[in-house]
Amino acid sequence: MSEGHLSPNRDRRPELLALTEELRPELHRYCARLMGSVIDGEDVVQDTLTRALVALQDMEETPPLRPWLFRIAHNRALDLLRSRAVRMAEPIDAASDIAGSVSPDPVEMLMRQEAVKTAVSRFVELPTLQRSVVILKDVLGESLIEIATLLDLTVDAVKGHLARGRTRLREINAQARPLAEVRPASAAVARYVALFNQRDWDGLRALLADDVRLNQSTYPLRAGAADVGLFFTIYAKIDGVWLAPAWLEGREVIAVFEGRANPKPSYIMWLEWRDDRITFIRDYRYVRYIAADAELAVAPDATRAGDGDTHWR
Structure with missing residues (x-):
């Protein structure tokens, strides 16, 4: 997918809107899982684009669009999560056995498939950094280096969060309750x-x-x-x-x-x-x-x- 660079024109709002059109669904896939809600995830996406438009007015040049928007979205989501007191602390240690190749092995593919099939609301049960890393790696297919850059972590730290997040996600899915019973309309x-x-x-x-x-x-x-x-x-x-x-x-x-x-x-x-x-x-x-x-x-x-x-x- 194109990284997207903006030209140095004075009014770049139309250009940004055009460039974000294809990125918006991908941003939502990330934000929805990070927030544990497709509705709250879309609120974060809208807020991200609004903030990007405002920031753009004061910038001579922007960095590559995709990582820039993901960073804004990530920070905004974390702000909202902190305000809800959903923050969870965890130690960081290395898990050097996590694959980082372009062509993952069969076990890696199964882990990615499990993440993609996991209901959005279940991701919120993961600690925040584990959640971010698992979504970026297994749902959106980002590389370990790209994730480390986005989250300001070392690659070894990303591997650690990924290993623990995958393990915890399997536990969550194994213990998951069935879909809530439907209720009559008001x-x-x-x-x-x-x-x-x-x-x-x-x-x-x-x-x-x-x-x-x-x-x-x-x-x-x-x-x-x-x-x-x-x-x-x-x-x-x-x-x-x-x-x-x-x-x-x-x-x-x-x-x-x-x-x-x-x-x-x-x-x-x-x-x-x-x-x-x-x-x-x-x-x-x-x-x-x-x-x-x-x-x-x-x-x-x-x-x-x-x-x-x-x-x-």
């Missing part, structure tokens, strides 16, 4: 979904609080009932979209299917409420990579043609 979300599926756009607009906000990741924040109401005007022009109540990471969300018979949701929405009025809509239509790693459980009372599955990942 009355508020059930009403929103029913109005949407009936294409009752005026009914949906009536649910908006005066100070409602809309976040669509790559687009500017919308605020106020009149402006956010245009959200439904846009969806009115899109055929086939079908919603179902769902649960993700303990949050009640909405699974969005692009056809009523589609077997899997394409993306999610997440609403916040106050006194039966919507105060915040997060629509992840433009960052669909989130759904690829989401441990999503659709509410059992959701009526939708399809194969009957209620869990996706």
